[in-house]
Amino acid sequence: MNAFDLTEHPHRRFNALTGEWILVSPHRSKRPWQGQQEDIPKEERPQYDPKCYLCPGNVRANGEYNPPYTQTFVFDNDFGALQANVPLGDFRKGELLKAEAERGICRVICFSPRHDLTLTDMEVGEIKKVVDVWQREYQELGALDFINYVQIFENKGTVMGSSNPHPHGQIWAQSTVPVEPAKETVQQLAYYKAHGRSLLADYLVLEQEEKQRIVLETDAFVALVPFWAVWPFETIIIPKRHFGNILEMNEAEKNDFAAIIKALSTLYDKLFGVSFPYSAGMHQSPTDGQEHPEWHFHMHFYPPLLRSATVKKFMVGYEMLGNPQRDITAEWAAERLRSLK
């Protein structure tokens, strides 16, 4: 019998950021497929769509008009999942039924007035303007007393539940720290206490030695397929310098961040010859008024496509009830992305 080989044998990998394990089945990419093919609508959008509630000058569901904006535009989500004016209170029945009011603010950020673009199509300078907005929003929302975490993200493509193709992202800012960043806080804090260094800074050193999972590198950032990636072409953008949140990014880093986002999303679009759907977002330090020296800013990209523009990875039965699972290795995915440069 051969020795254990990561490129060949089913195995579990540890996610150092969440403390959880995932299942990897490298041998499995050959299984037959008679199932769902995604319907990726042909992208022939006009620059301006009179029926789009995000285009400049148009009316939104609540009757307000968008300004004739020319770069970015931010507004409070008319159907936000969180609301600022929730009466505080909780519900308890025994120790098993527990609920608590949650306060928050949901915003929408239009990346561009152009209905037909995506971040990939925008100039680095234009994306830099979006980074400026992210910085401003994190600052403004995070400064509010009742906001302790600011989640900035983008759902791109109908397959990722995006309800409108106009290039836009969202912010959900709230009183409690959600489950995923809470797990990352626990892991980063334990590491920081044990070593006095940032978990992701040390992780980056390992990845730069190994090289095989790195996709792109700029002066200030590295984009790589994390060792513990779950989604087929999942990546993470990590700044080389250790800082906890977007407020600490200087102008050069913001430019660099915009540039690596554009470069990465360009590779994604090349992969299957389609505007690549994904959910992406930043994880950064809570805005709870505490110091968070353990936190290392980063951005996750979770794209669902597995083998083509129309066949995605399904996180279903086993993944929902058991464990996240993937069919190709992180190393193979990184190599495919790199080969498109």
Place this chain on the structure above:
Amino acid sequence: MNAFDLTEHPHRRFNALTGEWILVSPHRSKRPWQGQQEDIPKEERPQYDPKCYLCPGNVRANGEYNPPYTQTFVFDNDFGALQANVPLGDFRKGELLKAEAERGICRVICFSPRHDLTLTDMEVGEIKKVVDVWQREYQELGALDFINYVQIFENKGTVMGSSNPHPHGQIWAQSTVPVEPAKETVQQLAYYKAHGRSLLADYLVLEQEEKQRIVLETDAFVALVPFWAVWPFETIIIPKRHFGNILEMNEAEKNDFAAIIKALSTLYDKLFGVSFPYSAGMHQSPTDGQEHPEWHFHMHFYPPLLRSATVKKFMVGYEMLGNPQRDITAEWAAERLRSLK
């Protein structure tokens, strides 16, 4: 300002089984929708499909022929994500990169020789035969030295990644306990140690007092929308008697289990007038040779549809990066399901 109200105000609910919180946004079901509608293929399947690799007598991808089975049929998955003969071993680089070989067995269970049925269409007596198979497989796989957890599940419908419409389920049995049942072990064990009773037995008492989340009840089982449900019409089937796994079910309970599965899936099919897609599966005690008095057998149903046969809930940006989130309350969902009886 009003008092905090679970039916109106955004809030977090605690999942007593996993120890994690979810976000509930009761006010949000009215948001407009220009996004993806699922393509639910019209179900006009023949009783026998010569090209289906699960139909009796047909040839599978590996060249083997299915027997001319007349009730159920179980075989090792030709493209299993887990394999029994993996060389043991691990990979370590620093403390951040960790992987370990994982041994396991993946099986496929055909519920019926009929290509055109689902569990809903089968007689209780036929579903009881499937329960018999689940019992036998849990016993046989669980008895293997290297199998410490047996995950039995079904992905139903193309939208849930099912690669073949022939009625079938799967078993992934493996050496380690996956993330989700591991969380449930922690929670159930803590409760059992503190109270000397099963968490789900006590939970059921609360639900039977409150009544509003209960959907169906038989002599031996209750089907309800759990207080902490994430998926819009998520349900859980809990036996009234406390036992840890399917081996402890007697004949009457097995019949009852078959009956409640049929009744529940019939309500689902009525909800949006479509063969209702879901992933479903049992959680039960690990087969690690230890006593597990804390474990209380149950079955989860995770259906994705939200508002119609074609609009599903997307677990995307915020949900992947932050926290699971839902737009209707568990109480409202239970009432809708009950009203279809």
